Amino acid sequence: MTATKGLEGIVATTSSISSIIDGVLTYRGINIDDLAEQASFEEVVYLLWFGKLPTQSELDQLNKDLVENAAVPSQILEQLKMYPKGVNSMAALRTAISSLALYDKEANEMSREANVRKAIRLQAQVGTIVAAFARIREGKEPIAPKSGVSLAHNFLYMLTGEQPEDIAVEALNKALVLHADHELNASTFAARVTVATLSDIYSGITSAIGALKGPLHGGANEAVMAMLEEIGTADNVESYVNRKLENKEKLMGFGHRVYKNGDPRAKHLMKMSEELGKITGNMNWFNMSTQIEELVTSKKGLKPNVDFYSASVYTSLRIPRDLFTPIFAISRMSGWTAHILEQYENNRLIRPRAEYTGPATAPYVPIEKR
Protein backbone atom coordinates (compact mmCIF):
# COMPACT_ATOMS: atom_id res chain seq x y z
CA MET A 1 0.00 0.00 0.00
CA THR A 2 1.47 3.34 -1.08
CA ALA A 3 -0.08 6.61 0.06
CA THR A 4 -0.64 9.52 -2.33
CA LYS A 5 0.14 12.64 -0.34
CA GLY A 6 -2.89 14.89 -0.12
CA LEU A 7 -4.84 12.33 -2.21
CA GLU A 8 -3.67 14.22 -5.31
CA GLY A 9 -5.25 12.82 -8.45
CA ILE A 10 -7.29 10.24 -6.52
CA VAL A 11 -10.88 9.91 -7.74
CA ALA A 12 -12.78 9.28 -4.52
CA THR A 13 -16.41 9.32 -5.65
CA THR A 14 -18.76 9.83 -8.56
CA SER A 15 -20.82 13.01 -8.59
CA SER A 16 -23.14 14.72 -11.05
CA ILE A 17 -23.10 18.11 -9.32
CA SER A 18 -20.09 20.02 -10.63
CA SER A 19 -17.11 19.20 -12.79
CA ILE A 20 -13.66 20.55 -13.56
CA ILE A 21 -12.58 19.22 -16.94
CA ASP A 22 -9.67 20.75 -18.86
CA GLY A 23 -9.80 23.76 -16.59
CA VAL A 24 -13.51 24.42 -17.25
CA LEU A 25 -15.83 24.52 -14.25
CA THR A 26 -19.48 23.58 -14.72
CA TYR A 27 -22.41 23.20 -12.34
CA ARG A 28 -24.61 20.36 -13.64
CA GLY A 29 -22.97 20.84 -17.04
CA ILE A 30 -23.56 24.62 -17.24
CA ASN A 31 -20.41 26.67 -17.65
CA ILE A 32 -19.63 28.84 -14.63
CA ASP A 33 -19.03 31.79 -16.98
CA ASP A 34 -22.67 31.69 -18.11
CA LEU A 35 -23.93 31.32 -14.57
CA ALA A 36 -21.73 34.15 -13.29
CA GLU A 37 -23.05 36.51 -15.95
CA GLN A 38 -26.70 35.53 -15.88
CA ALA A 39 -27.87 33.53 -12.88
CA SER A 40 -29.15 34.51 -9.48
CA PHE A 41 -27.61 32.66 -6.56
CA GLU A 42 -31.04 31.18 -5.78
CA GLU A 43 -31.22 29.66 -9.28
CA VAL A 44 -27.82 28.10 -8.68
CA VAL A 45 -28.95 26.71 -5.33
CA TYR A 46 -31.90 25.07 -7.08
CA LEU A 47 -29.66 23.79 -9.88
CA LEU A 48 -27.21 22.21 -7.44
CA TRP A 49 -29.91 20.60 -5.30
CA PHE A 50 -32.31 19.42 -7.99
CA GLY A 51 -30.10 18.96 -11.06
CA LYS A 52 -31.83 21.45 -13.38
CA LEU A 53 -32.51 25.17 -13.65
CA PRO A 54 -35.81 26.09 -11.99
CA THR A 55 -38.88 27.27 -13.86
CA GLN A 56 -40.22 30.63 -12.66
CA SER A 57 -42.75 28.96 -10.34
CA GLU A 58 -40.11 26.59 -8.93
CA LEU A 59 -37.84 29.56 -8.29
CA ASP A 60 -40.68 31.52 -6.67
CA GLN A 61 -41.35 28.58 -4.36
CA LEU A 62 -37.67 28.28 -3.41
CA ASN A 63 -37.45 32.02 -2.73
CA LYS A 64 -40.56 31.77 -0.56
CA ASP A 65 -39.11 28.81 1.35
CA LEU A 66 -35.80 30.61 1.87
CA VAL A 67 -37.50 33.77 3.15
CA GLU A 68 -39.85 31.85 5.44
CA ASN A 69 -36.93 29.97 6.98
CA ALA A 70 -34.44 32.82 7.26
CA ALA A 71 -35.04 33.67 10.91
CA VAL A 72 -32.92 31.66 13.34
CA PRO A 73 -34.19 30.29 16.67
CA SER A 74 -33.92 32.96 19.39
CA GLN A 75 -31.68 30.60 21.40
CA ILE A 76 -29.04 30.85 18.66
CA LEU A 77 -29.03 34.65 18.90
CA GLU A 78 -28.77 34.39 22.69
CA GLN A 79 -25.88 31.95 22.27
CA LEU A 80 -24.06 34.31 19.87
CA LYS A 81 -24.29 37.01 22.55
CA MET A 82 -22.49 34.72 25.00
CA TYR A 83 -19.46 33.98 22.82
CA PRO A 84 -16.18 35.40 24.15
CA LYS A 85 -15.13 38.80 22.79
CA GLY A 86 -12.84 38.63 19.77
CA VAL A 87 -13.73 35.04 18.93
CA ASN A 88 -12.81 33.81 15.43
CA SER A 89 -15.75 34.35 13.06
CA MET A 90 -15.50 30.91 11.44
CA ALA A 91 -15.30 29.25 14.87
CA ALA A 92 -18.43 31.18 15.84
CA LEU A 93 -20.21 30.10 12.65
CA ARG A 94 -19.15 26.47 13.09
CA THR A 95 -20.50 26.42 16.65
CA ALA A 96 -23.75 28.22 15.80
CA ILE A 97 -24.49 25.95 12.84
CA SER A 98 -23.78 22.90 14.95
CA SER A 99 -26.18 24.28 17.58
CA LEU A 100 -28.96 24.70 15.02
CA ALA A 101 -29.34 20.91 15.11
CA LEU A 102 -30.37 21.12 18.77
CA TYR A 103 -33.40 23.23 17.85
CA ASP A 104 -34.42 21.28 14.75
CA LYS A 105 -36.96 18.57 15.53
CA GLU A 106 -36.09 16.92 12.20
CA ALA A 107 -32.33 16.91 12.86
CA ASN A 108 -32.10 13.12 12.82
CA GLU A 109 -34.92 12.45 10.35
CA MET A 110 -33.16 10.86 7.37
CA SER A 111 -35.76 10.85 4.56
CA ARG A 112 -34.78 12.77 1.41
CA GLU A 113 -37.73 15.14 1.96
CA ALA A 114 -36.60 15.95 5.50
CA ASN A 115 -33.01 16.45 4.35
CA VAL A 116 -34.13 18.84 1.60
CA ARG A 117 -36.13 20.79 4.20
CA LYS A 118 -33.03 20.97 6.40
CA ALA A 119 -30.90 22.06 3.43
CA ILE A 120 -33.38 24.92 2.85
CA ARG A 121 -33.21 25.93 6.51
CA LEU A 122 -29.39 25.80 6.53
CA GLN A 123 -29.12 27.86 3.34
CA ALA A 124 -31.71 30.35 4.59
CA GLN A 125 -30.16 30.75 8.04
CA VAL A 126 -26.41 30.76 7.44
CA GLY A 127 -26.40 34.39 6.28
CA THR A 128 -28.66 35.42 9.16
CA ILE A 129 -26.17 33.91 11.61
CA VAL A 130 -23.12 35.56 10.02
CA ALA A 131 -24.82 38.99 9.97
CA ALA A 132 -26.11 38.59 13.54
CA PHE A 133 -22.66 37.59 14.78
CA ALA A 134 -21.11 40.62 13.08
CA ARG A 135 -23.58 43.00 14.73
CA ILE A 136 -23.62 41.42 18.16
CA ARG A 137 -19.86 41.65 18.52
CA GLU A 138 -20.15 45.40 17.88
CA GLY A 139 -22.74 45.68 20.63
CA LYS A 140 -25.61 46.09 18.15
CA GLU A 141 -28.87 44.20 18.00
CA PRO A 142 -29.24 41.66 15.18
CA ILE A 143 -31.58 42.68 12.38
CA ALA A 144 -34.39 40.33 11.35
CA PRO A 145 -34.36 39.14 7.74
CA LYS A 146 -36.85 40.82 5.39
CA SER A 147 -39.01 39.18 2.78
CA GLY A 148 -39.17 39.69 -0.98
CA VAL A 149 -35.43 40.14 -1.48
CA SER A 150 -32.57 37.91 -2.56
CA LEU A 151 -30.17 36.17 -0.19
CA ALA A 152 -27.43 38.60 -1.27
CA HIS A 153 -29.65 41.62 -0.59
CA ASN A 154 -30.84 40.25 2.74
CA PHE A 155 -27.32 39.51 3.94
CA LEU A 156 -26.10 43.05 3.23
CA TYR A 157 -29.26 44.48 4.80
CA MET A 158 -28.94 42.36 7.96
CA LEU A 159 -25.27 43.29 8.22
CA THR A 160 -25.70 47.06 7.98
CA GLY A 161 -29.37 47.76 8.65
CA GLU A 162 -29.41 49.81 5.46
CA GLN A 163 -30.92 49.23 2.05
CA PRO A 164 -27.94 47.95 0.01
CA GLU A 165 -27.10 49.56 -3.32
CA ASP A 166 -27.99 47.52 -6.42
CA ILE A 167 -24.36 47.30 -7.48
CA ALA A 168 -23.41 45.79 -4.11
CA VAL A 169 -26.22 43.22 -4.32
CA GLU A 170 -25.18 42.34 -7.87
CA ALA A 171 -21.54 41.92 -6.88
CA LEU A 172 -22.34 39.78 -3.87
CA ASN A 173 -24.78 37.68 -5.91
CA LYS A 174 -22.04 37.01 -8.47
CA ALA A 175 -19.52 36.11 -5.77
CA LEU A 176 -22.05 33.69 -4.24
CA VAL A 177 -22.63 32.07 -7.65
CA LEU A 178 -18.89 31.68 -8.22
CA HIS A 179 -18.21 30.06 -4.84
CA ALA A 180 -21.27 27.79 -4.73
CA ASP A 181 -19.69 24.47 -5.62
CA HIS A 182 -16.33 23.08 -6.65
CA GLU A 183 -16.32 19.34 -7.12
CA LEU A 184 -14.54 17.42 -4.35
CA ASN A 185 -12.80 20.31 -2.59
CA ALA A 186 -11.58 19.71 0.98
CA SER A 187 -14.65 20.96 2.83
CA THR A 188 -17.08 19.11 0.56
CA PHE A 189 -15.05 15.95 0.99
CA ALA A 190 -15.16 16.46 4.77
CA ALA A 191 -18.95 16.81 4.60
CA ARG A 192 -19.29 13.66 2.50
CA VAL A 193 -17.01 11.64 4.77
CA THR A 194 -19.05 12.67 7.81
CA VAL A 195 -22.48 11.90 6.37
CA ALA A 196 -21.27 8.67 4.76
CA THR A 197 -21.36 7.24 8.30
CA LEU A 198 -25.09 8.09 8.09
CA SER A 199 -24.57 10.92 10.52
CA ASP A 200 -26.96 13.89 10.12
CA ILE A 201 -26.69 16.86 7.75
CA TYR A 202 -25.76 19.30 10.57
CA SER A 203 -22.77 17.12 11.46
CA GLY A 204 -21.72 17.11 7.80
CA ILE A 205 -21.97 20.90 7.52
CA THR A 206 -20.13 21.40 10.82
CA SER A 207 -17.25 19.28 9.47
CA ALA A 208 -17.30 21.26 6.24
CA ILE A 209 -17.11 24.63 7.99
CA GLY A 210 -14.17 23.39 10.03
CA ALA A 211 -12.36 22.38 6.83
CA LEU A 212 -13.21 25.61 5.01
CA LYS A 213 -11.75 27.70 7.84
CA GLY A 214 -8.13 26.80 7.06
CA PRO A 215 -5.93 29.24 5.11
CA LEU A 216 -5.13 26.67 2.42
CA HIS A 217 -8.86 26.54 1.61
CA GLY A 218 -11.54 29.18 2.30
CA GLY A 219 -9.44 31.05 4.84
CA ALA A 220 -7.21 32.21 1.99
CA ASN A 221 -9.47 35.16 1.08
CA GLU A 222 -8.94 36.75 4.50
CA ALA A 223 -5.24 35.99 4.26
CA VAL A 224 -5.09 37.78 0.88
CA MET A 225 -6.57 40.93 2.40
CA ALA A 226 -4.19 40.68 5.35
CA MET A 227 -1.36 40.52 2.80
CA LEU A 228 -2.66 43.55 0.86
CA GLU A 229 -2.99 45.54 4.09
CA GLU A 230 0.51 44.52 5.16
CA ILE A 231 1.96 45.63 1.81
CA GLY A 232 0.02 48.88 2.10
CA THR A 233 0.86 50.63 -1.18
CA ALA A 234 1.88 49.68 -4.72
CA ASP A 235 5.47 50.86 -4.07
CA ASN A 236 6.01 48.01 -1.63
CA VAL A 237 4.65 45.21 -3.80
CA GLU A 238 7.83 44.16 -5.57
CA SER A 239 10.02 43.89 -2.49
CA TYR A 240 7.26 42.04 -0.60
CA VAL A 241 6.70 39.47 -3.35
CA ASN A 242 10.44 38.95 -3.86
CA ARG A 243 10.98 38.44 -0.16
CA LYS A 244 8.15 35.89 0.05
CA LEU A 245 9.42 33.95 -2.95
CA GLU A 246 13.04 34.01 -1.75
CA ASN A 247 11.94 32.70 1.64
CA LYS A 248 9.86 30.02 -0.09
CA GLU A 249 6.74 31.32 1.65
CA LYS A 250 3.32 30.98 0.07
CA LEU A 251 1.52 33.91 -1.47
CA MET A 252 -2.08 33.65 -0.51
CA GLY A 253 -4.66 33.46 -3.29
CA PHE A 254 -2.26 31.78 -5.74
CA GLY A 255 -1.98 28.20 -6.90
CA HIS A 256 -4.47 25.40 -7.04
CA ARG A 257 -4.45 21.64 -6.72
CA VAL A 258 -6.59 21.09 -9.81
CA TYR A 259 -6.18 24.17 -12.04
CA LYS A 260 -2.72 24.57 -13.45
CA ASN A 261 -3.59 27.15 -16.11
CA GLY A 262 -5.67 29.43 -13.96
CA ASP A 263 -8.89 29.34 -12.00
CA PRO A 264 -11.84 30.20 -14.31
CA ARG A 265 -13.58 32.04 -11.45
CA ALA A 266 -10.74 34.48 -10.89
CA LYS A 267 -11.35 36.58 -14.03
CA HIS A 268 -14.91 37.40 -12.95
CA LEU A 269 -13.72 38.51 -9.54
CA MET A 270 -10.88 40.52 -11.08
CA LYS A 271 -13.37 42.38 -13.29
CA MET A 272 -15.63 43.04 -10.32
CA SER A 273 -12.70 44.21 -8.24
CA GLU A 274 -11.80 46.78 -10.90
CA GLU A 275 -15.39 47.96 -11.34
CA LEU A 276 -15.98 48.33 -7.61
CA GLY A 277 -12.62 50.06 -7.19
CA LYS A 278 -13.69 52.66 -9.76
CA ILE A 279 -17.10 53.13 -8.16
CA THR A 280 -15.68 53.54 -4.65
CA GLY A 281 -12.85 55.73 -5.92
CA ASN A 282 -10.23 53.48 -4.32
CA MET A 283 -8.19 51.59 -6.90
CA ASN A 284 -5.35 50.86 -4.49
CA TRP A 285 -6.33 47.26 -3.69
CA PHE A 286 -7.03 46.41 -7.32
CA ASN A 287 -3.82 48.02 -8.57
CA MET A 288 -1.76 46.24 -5.94
CA SER A 289 -3.48 42.97 -6.76
CA THR A 290 -2.73 43.19 -10.50
CA GLN A 291 0.87 44.06 -9.73
CA ILE A 292 1.20 41.06 -7.41
CA GLU A 293 -0.42 38.83 -10.02
CA GLU A 294 2.02 39.96 -12.70
CA LEU A 295 5.04 39.29 -10.48
CA VAL A 296 3.89 35.93 -9.09
CA THR A 297 2.86 34.68 -12.51
CA SER A 298 6.09 35.71 -14.22
CA LYS A 299 8.43 34.62 -11.42
CA LYS A 300 6.71 31.48 -10.17
CA GLY A 301 4.23 30.54 -12.90
CA LEU A 302 1.36 30.58 -10.40
CA LYS A 303 -2.04 32.04 -11.28
CA PRO A 304 -4.56 33.64 -8.94
CA ASN A 305 -7.35 31.47 -7.60
CA VAL A 306 -10.91 32.39 -6.58
CA ASP A 307 -9.73 33.85 -3.28
CA PHE A 308 -7.31 36.40 -4.70
CA TYR A 309 -9.62 39.06 -6.16
CA SER A 310 -12.54 38.24 -3.89
CA ALA A 311 -10.56 39.93 -1.10
CA SER A 312 -10.60 43.35 -2.81
CA VAL A 313 -14.21 42.82 -3.97
CA TYR A 314 -15.47 42.28 -0.41
CA THR A 315 -13.35 45.14 0.89
CA SER A 316 -14.95 47.45 -1.70
CA LEU A 317 -18.32 46.28 -0.40
CA ARG A 318 -17.14 47.48 3.06
CA ILE A 319 -17.33 43.97 4.49
CA PRO A 320 -14.99 43.37 7.44
CA ARG A 321 -12.05 41.12 6.57
CA ASP A 322 -12.90 38.33 8.96
CA LEU A 323 -16.33 37.89 7.35
CA PHE A 324 -14.84 36.92 3.98
CA THR A 325 -14.55 33.22 4.82
CA PRO A 326 -18.01 33.13 6.47
CA ILE A 327 -19.37 34.60 3.19
CA PHE A 328 -17.62 31.77 1.33
CA ALA A 329 -19.51 29.42 3.70
CA ILE A 330 -22.84 31.15 2.93
CA SER A 331 -22.27 30.37 -0.73
CA ARG A 332 -20.74 26.92 -0.36
CA MET A 333 -23.64 25.86 1.88
CA SER A 334 -25.47 25.21 -1.40
CA GLY A 335 -22.75 22.89 -2.70
CA TRP A 336 -22.20 21.15 0.62
CA THR A 337 -25.89 20.38 1.05
CA ALA A 338 -26.18 19.21 -2.58
CA HIS A 339 -23.26 16.83 -2.05
CA ILE A 340 -24.72 15.57 1.22
CA LEU A 341 -28.04 14.83 -0.49
CA GLU A 342 -26.16 13.04 -3.26
CA GLN A 343 -24.07 11.05 -0.76
CA TYR A 344 -27.21 9.83 1.06
CA GLU A 345 -28.78 8.77 -2.26
CA ASN A 346 -26.00 6.31 -3.04
CA ASN A 347 -24.14 5.87 0.20
CA ARG A 348 -21.20 3.74 1.15
CA LEU A 349 -18.98 4.36 4.18
CA ILE A 350 -15.85 6.30 3.15
CA ARG A 351 -12.98 4.52 4.82
CA PRO A 352 -9.64 4.56 3.00
CA ARG A 353 -6.42 2.97 4.23
CA ALA A 354 -3.15 4.43 5.52
CA GLU A 355 0.33 3.38 4.54
CA TYR A 356 1.86 2.43 7.88
CA THR A 357 5.29 3.98 8.51
CA GLY A 358 5.79 3.11 12.18
CA PRO A 359 7.93 0.30 13.62
CA ALA A 360 7.05 -3.17 12.33
CA THR A 361 6.92 -4.67 15.79
CA ALA A 362 7.52 -3.23 19.22
CA PRO A 363 7.44 -4.88 22.63
CA TYR A 364 5.08 -3.76 25.37
CA VAL A 365 7.32 -2.51 28.18
CA PRO A 366 5.67 -2.45 31.62
CA ILE A 367 5.46 1.10 32.98
CA GLU A 368 7.97 0.51 35.82
CA LYS A 369 10.62 -0.53 33.27
CA ARG A 370 10.26 2.44 30.84
Ligand code: CMC
Ligand atom coordinates in the same frame (compact mmCIF):
# COMPACT_ATOMS: atom_id res chain seq x y z
N1 CMC B 1 2.74 30.67 -3.25
C1 CMC B 1 4.00 30.23 -3.47
N2 CMC B 1 4.28 28.99 -3.87
C2 CMC B 1 3.25 28.14 -4.05
C3 CMC B 1 1.92 28.54 -3.85
C4 CMC B 1 1.68 29.85 -3.43
N3 CMC B 1 0.45 30.28 -3.21
N4 CMC B 1 1.10 27.51 -4.12
C5 CMC B 1 1.89 26.49 -4.48
N5 CMC B 1 3.19 26.88 -4.45
C6 CMC B 1 4.34 26.07 -4.76
C7 CMC B 1 4.72 25.21 -3.57
O1 CMC B 1 5.59 25.87 -2.69
C8 CMC B 1 5.32 24.02 -4.25
O2 CMC B 1 6.60 24.37 -4.69
P1 CMC B 1 7.82 23.32 -4.68
O3 CMC B 1 7.38 22.22 -5.60
O4 CMC B 1 8.97 24.12 -5.14
O5 CMC B 1 7.91 22.86 -3.26
C9 CMC B 1 4.45 23.84 -5.48
O6 CMC B 1 3.98 25.15 -5.79
C10 CMC B 1 3.26 22.91 -5.26
O7 CMC B 1 2.52 23.40 -4.14
P2 CMC B 1 1.68 22.53 -3.14
O8 CMC B 1 1.41 23.31 -1.90
O9 CMC B 1 2.29 21.17 -2.98
O10 CMC B 1 0.35 22.36 -4.01
P3 CMC B 1 -1.00 21.75 -3.49
O11 CMC B 1 -1.71 21.26 -4.67
O12 CMC B 1 -0.77 20.82 -2.37
O13 CMC B 1 -1.74 23.02 -2.85
C11 CMC B 1 -2.85 25.04 -2.61
C12 CMC B 1 -2.67 23.81 -3.48
C13 CMC B 1 -4.04 25.83 -3.13
C14 CMC B 1 -3.14 24.62 -1.17
C15 CMC B 1 -1.57 25.90 -2.69
O14 CMC B 1 -1.39 26.37 -4.00
C16 CMC B 1 -1.58 27.03 -1.70
O15 CMC B 1 -1.22 26.83 -0.53
N6 CMC B 1 -2.03 28.27 -2.11
C17 CMC B 1 -2.15 29.36 -1.20
C18 CMC B 1 -3.43 29.24 -0.38
C19 CMC B 1 -4.67 29.49 -1.23
O16 CMC B 1 -4.73 30.46 -1.98
N7 CMC B 1 -5.69 28.64 -1.07
C20 CMC B 1 -6.96 28.77 -1.78
C21 CMC B 1 -7.15 27.66 -2.75
S1 CMC B 1 -8.44 27.92 -3.96
C22 CMC B 1 -9.93 28.14 -3.16
C23 CMC B 1 -10.25 27.22 -2.08
O17 CMC B 1 -10.15 26.01 -2.20
O18 CMC B 1 -10.64 27.72 -1.05
